[in-house]
Amino acid sequence: MTVPDVDRVSFVKEWEDWHRAKEEVLAGPHGFLAITSLHWLTPEPSVFEDAPGAWSAGPAGVLVELPEGEELTLDGQVIRGRRHDFGVIAERDSLYVGWGDAVLEVAKRGGNDILRPRHPGSRLRTEFTYTPAYEPDPRWVVAGRFLPFAESRPVTVGAAVEGLEHVYDSPGEVEFELAGARHRLTAFNGRAPGGLMVLFTDRTSGVTTYAANRSLQIGAPGPDGRVTIDFNRAGNLPCAYTDLATCPLPPAGNRLPVAIEAGERIPLERGGRP
Known part of the structure; x- marks a missing residue:
């Protein structure tokens, strides 16, 4: 599955706007x-x-x-x-x-x-300055397909706080091809109406990206279930910055066997590099 070529200038500008807005919320007076x-x-x-x-x-x-x-x-x-x-x-x-x-x-x-x-x-x-991130690259935008369950399923996941658990309803899975292989991730409901959210780790986790998790919002699937997955917008959850967060961990099976060298990296506050 592939996505059409994009205007790189516009693509980078849109990513910069997204990242700036995310940082402003994180570091706001009451963020x-x-x-x-x-x-x-x-x-x-x-x-x-x-x-x-x-x-x-x-x-x-x-x-x-x-x-x-x-x-x-x-x-x-x-x-x-x-x-x-x-x-x-x-x-x-x-x-x-x-x-x-x-x-x-x-x-x-x-x-x-x-x-x-x-x-x-x-x-x-x-003392916060910014979050390091990979340079936005259109090659990390992939086409995928949403595979809905007949009924939403409760999924129990761990948390950044030891011993704590979260339960989320999963409407289905997201399937896509990357690095010559097909992958599936359990999805939860996203912030936008009809949208999806996935929590995942990959081979960069604990190396260049935060070890515990990253999250990715995905737009609402089309009538045929097609979705666009932009790994450039894989973002850190609050637990990447502070131990005062109770963030969920990815569901079992949501570890990708490839290095997703896109999106946000380990924060400077956790020893990340600029």
């Missing part, structure tokens, strides 16, 4: 690089240095007990008073609560309620 800690909430109220109040979680959801004079904001509404119940948070959902110039992420990951404060002054954020 992932602004996270200062990862707190696992329990039924016993706990006090943390980088967040106000005492936080706890149980079957009824997440609760914070605020000291007098302290306030938070959520969806434009001010939260005051001794106790505030955030309720039950769905798996992989997050609430973003304002506190001064910081944002407190209240979320659920792998069945656990967590609190992740995000402070603009985080050293990881303020």
